[in-house]
Amino acid sequence: MIRGKFITLEGGEGVGKTTNLAFIKGYLQQHNVPVVVTREPGGTVLAEKIRHLLLDNDSETISEPAELLLIFAARAQHIKHVIEPALAQGAWVLCDRFTDATYAYQGGGRNMRISTIEWLENLVQGSLRPDLTLLLDAPVEIGLERAQKRAAFDRFESEKISFFEQVRRAYLLQLELHPERIKLIKANQPLVDVQSALINVIHPLLR
Numbered sequence: 001m002i003r004g005k006f007i008t009l010e011g012g013e014g015v016g017k018t019t020n021l022a023f024i025k026g027y028l029q030q031h032n033v034p035v036v037v038t039r040e041p042g043g044t045v046l047a048e049k050i051r052h053l054l055l056d057n058d059s060e061t062i063s064e065p066a067e068l069l070l071i072f073a074a075r076a077q078h079i080k081h082v083i084e085p086a087l088a089q090g091a092w093v094l095c096d097r098f099t100d101a102t103y104a105y106q107g108g109g110r111n112m113r114i115s116t117i118e119w120l121e122n123l124v125q126g127s128l129r130p131d132l133t134l135l136l137d138a139p140v141e142i143g144l145e146r147a148q149k150r151a152a153f154d155r156f157e158s159e160k161i162s163f164f165e166q167v168r169r170a171y172l173l174q175l176e177l178h179p180e181r182i183k184l185i186k187a188n189q190p191l192v193d194v195q196s197a198l199i200n201v202i203h204p205l206l207r
């Protein structure tokens with residue numbers, strides 16, 4: 001059995017991940033690729049419970065180390081019960097956020113040490129890394145305006161603009177560090193242009 005590909009979709013708030021995830025899923029299915037679509041934090045029963053704890057606005061203040069550990073606890077469950085089994089069966093896994101989000105939000109946004117994140121990444125993931133990461137990038141104000149129209153803000157979305165600027169910068173730093181894996185997609189352009197940019201990057205993987 002040929003192992004499936006692991007594709008992750010990343011970006012700040014309101015950059016259009018949901019719409020584009022559905023588009024990529026459809027594109028892969030048209031090419032007869034078996035796809036499993038999932039998200040982080042979440043993707044298993046326990047990990048979705050952790051997601052709820054992380055996004056809940058009314059809980060007690062969550063310390064930064066507690067937040068980081070909860071995210072990696074959810075990730076460990078997700079890898080064991082969803083991602084690894086799917087890849088082993090030859091399915092492609094399309095994941096809405098993964099560890100680049102931890103570097104961006106906990107590393108950039110919360111200023112947690114990068115070496116700590118790396119240590120947890122190695123502990124939880126072993127050698128597992130995405131084959132391709134699509135980074136949807138747009139100016140922070142544009143994304144937040146879109147996110148605002150959607151629903152009440154969760155615990156992350158309630159952060160200050162400066163937090164999201166740090167998140168964006170940290171994502172762009174990840175891009176610089178891993179140019180072979182991470183591909184930048186400009187999100188503040190017409191949807192058809194975003195989608196043709198996505199196809200340009202995904203199509204070579206099909207061969």
Ligand code: TMP
Nearest residue numbers: 040041071097098101102105106156157
């Ligand atoms: P979502 O709104 O894209 O579903 O993501 C939920 C929130 O979780 C989002 O605000 C970013 C945050 N998050 C982190 O802070 N670190 C992580 O590692 C992941 C995967 C998400």
